[in-house]
Amino acid sequence: MSNQGNVSSSIDGDARERESSDDARIGRVTLIPIGAIEPEERWRHMMHSLNACSDGARINRQRNDGALDTRRKMTSGDRSRCSATIDILDQPTSSTVVLSWRDSTGGHYGYQNWHKGFARRAGICAMSGRPITPGDEIFRPSVRNGRPTNASAMILAIHIACIDFARITT
Numbered sequence: 001m002s003n004q005g006n007v008s009s010s011i012d013g014d015a016r017e018r019e020s021s022d023d024a025r026i027g028r029v030t031l032i033p034i035g036a037i038e039p040e041e042r043w044r045h046m047m048h049s050l051n052a053c054s055d056g057a058r059i060n061r062q063r064n065d066g067a068l069d070t071r072r073k074m075t076s077g078d079r080s081r082c083s084a085t086i087d088i089l090d091q092p093t094s095s096t097v098v099l100s101w102r103d104s105t106g107g108h109y110g111y112q113n114w115h116k117g118f119a120r121r122a123g124i125c126a127m128s129g130r131p132i133t134p135g136d137e138i139f140r141p142s143v144r145n146g147r148p149t150n151a152s153a154m155i156l157a158i159h160i161a162c163i164d165f166a167r168i169t170t
Contacts, residue, residue, distance in 0.1 A: 011075075023098070036142040036156065039055060042140075046101060048093070051056055056144065064077040083103070083104075084099070084101055084102065084103035084106060084153070085102040085103070085153075086099055086102075086126060086127055086148070087099060087100040088160070088163055088168065089111065089168070090165065091160070091163070091165045092145060094116075095115060095116040096111065096115050096116070096142075097113075097114045097116075097139055097160055098111060098113055098114070098138065099112055099114060100112070101150055101153075102142075103150065105149075106148075106149045106150040107148070107149045107150065107151070109148060109150070110141075112141060112148070112150075113141075113144075114139040114140060114141050114142060114155070115140065115142050115150050116137065116139055116157060117137075117138060117139075117140060118134075118135055118136065118137060118138065118139070119132050119134050119135060119136045119137075119138045119154060119157065120134060121134055123154050124134055124154075125138075125154060125155055125156045125159065126150075126153045126154065126155050127155050127156070127159050128159055130156060132156060133148075136157075136160075137156070138154040138155060138156055138157055139154070139155045139157055139160055140153065140154050140155075141153060
């Protein structure tokens with residue numbers, strides 16, 4: 001950019017240019033047109049903004065092309081802070097349940113199959129927020145058609161057992 005000396009870096013905040021005024025305490029802020037900002041600078045600003053929203057939990061792993069992959073890996077601790085909206089739709093068998101999962105961090109699954117199993121690790125029940133210990137009977141998303149973003153989520157089976165599916169399906 002030709003006027004970089006007068007523009008604050010988009011890494012530090014918005015790309016705005018200060019205009020002088022008669023009163024030194026009062027200035028006008030002029031937004032710089034998006035076309036005047038270099039693409040790399042826009043990308044840096046976007047990444048900085050996204051990073052500012054994260055809690056800093058990152059994984060760094062080497063990708064096949066040699067670039068560093070710094071995507072966040074959601075842990076069960078992160079998952080417990082998410083506010084998923086879960087609607088139980090059906091229970092085709094005693095070991096499966098169909099539900100709708102909507103979560104801003106885990107995506108939307110309108111008709112997702114979950115299957116019964118036993119917890120292999122500690123976690124938090126996505127429906128009740130109660131702790132899950134290894135060995136507890138739980139439902140988890142099916143990974144048969146690929147690993148969903150909410151694959152680490154668990155629901156205690158006791159919560160599914162309390163549902164009267166005859167009232168839901170009629």
